[in-house]
């Protein structure tokens with residue numbers, strides 16, 4: 001792995017799509033602006049769009065320039081100059097686009113070559129076959145697969161086999177952009193670069209853990225994707241389970257590509273299966289109905305504007321999911337991990353809450369157990385609630401007070417977007433923050449029985465009004481054991 005990126009060709013399939021315009025191209029521009037791209041690096045967008053290089057540059061100029069800081073026109077022009085577009089057909093019927101791409105890449109076989117598949121998972125296998133057939137897959141090539149990787153274990157295995165028939169596992173980068181977020185990486189530093197937490201990071205001291213990813217956005221214009229995904233596939237199978245892994249994993253022996261992933265996969269394999277009748281007790285699914293978001297009236301999921309009408313699937317799909325998970329190993333026996341995620345929640349808030357047990361013997365009335373809150377977004381930071389005495393004579397009165405670290409206040413300067421970090425890692429050949437095949441498959445192995453049970457019942461998710469903190473059953477899920485969700489963000 002080299003720190004200075006070498007000249008590379010980054011080929012983005014789905015290069016004119018939403019992800020590319022909103023995340024990938026802005027991230028690449030920032031890297032370029034910071035001098036982290038080699039002058040010869042090219043970005044080649046592939047799509048069915050029939051654009052030429054000038055059209056594509058014009059599109060990026062119109063759609064991306066407003067979302068990035070262009071303080072110097074020269075840098076922006078240099079960035080645009082890196083961009084190219086090739087029209088391709090992955091059905092294998094029309095080889096002209098592939099031939100054109102081969103012409104562009106010819107003579108540059110020594111460069112790092114990255115194929116970024118920002119496209120639906122069913123295109124991954126066909127893309128790799130065609131790229132191979134066109135002779136484009138060199139030993140220095142890598143392929144990046146966007147989530148979701150399949151829609152269940154069977155499809156994930158098939159896709160992994162298809163991609164694995166062309167690329168070695170060391171060349172495959174399965175992206176989960178949560179792993180590129182600064183605070184998520186900070187979780188590893190907090191746990192493994194500080195001595196005081198590790199001795200109490202277990203079931204002796206920790207009562208339970210909550211992982212919440214709440215979004216205010218709905219799904220307008222996404223019905224085609226979302227009806228077949230739902231919150232469990234879209235968020236829990238990847239982002240939330242990855243966060244759970246980072247909280248629950250054992251200390252790795254090294255900070256290298258395999259050690260961290262080895263430990264994460266062990267956590268996934270230790271998750272207690274939720275099957276049959278337990279699915280009712282340990283999971284909740286909801287779908288938002290009309291309500292308010294940020295003081296504005298918004299429609300329910302079924303009435304979101306879209307160019308397709310709602311179907312049977314739309315009625316059944318969940319926009320909210322909550323699960324009580326357990327990690328069955330020595331460290332975590334008996335500690336529930338509550339996961340929840342939802343669209344159209346009252347606030348945007350992603351956080352991990354580690355709730356400690358009460359002191360073994362309390363000599364002060366009114367003490368409450370310590371709580372560590374790791375806020376991923378917005379206002380990234382870490383807060384530990386400790387008990388302190390309120391100043392004053394007479395009776396000792398206790399008050400929980402926060403010991404806090406705000407990243408924005410402590411570390412000035414721009415916080416890079418997750419995609420920026422991850423794209424640089426791909427270009428420098430560092431797969432540590434990407435998911436290995438066995439990780440993705442282990443995650444599906446745990447999710448599949450829940451999906452099967454939900455689907456076999458044919459019931460609809462519990463409604464919750466947009467702008468509320470999810471269905472009532474989610475509160476019962478934690479309330480049954482006398483616990484409550486940490487609602488500071490989600491009043």
Ligand code: BG6
Nearest residue numbers: 147177215217234235239350377
């Ligand atoms: C994506 C999901 O992976 O993550 C989206 O497909 C979701 O549905 C998004 O909105 C959330 O990402 P972030 O970085 O905004 O929390």
